[in-house]
Amino acid sequence: MNQKIAHFSLLVDDYDRALDFFIKKLRFTLIEDTKLTETKRWVIIAPPGSPGCNL
Numbered sequence: 001m002n003q004k005i006a007h008f009s010l011l012v013d014d015y016d017r018a019l020d021f022f023i024k025k026l027r028f029t030l031i032e033d034t035k036l037t038e039t040k041r042w043v044i045i046a047p048p049g050s051p052g053c054n055l
Contacts, residue, residue, distance in 0.1 A: 005053045007044065015041050022055070 012018040022028040022045050031044040031054060046054040 007054050010055050015043060019043065019045070028055075 010018075019030065019033075023030055027048050028045040029048065031046055032042060033044075034042045036042055044054050
């Protein structure tokens with residue numbers, strides 16, 4: 001049986017600051033950014049060229 005990790009959660013205190021770091025500094029790709037409540041968002045990012053695990 002093949003197994004893989006699709007998503008990995010990372011808790012942050014500031015979504016915009018975290019996205020700035022991962023996207024601008026590490027060149028990750030933004031896959032999804034959905035507002036769930038006033039204080040929560042569902043954000044998915046992936047390393048460049050990654051076919052596997054996302055944050």
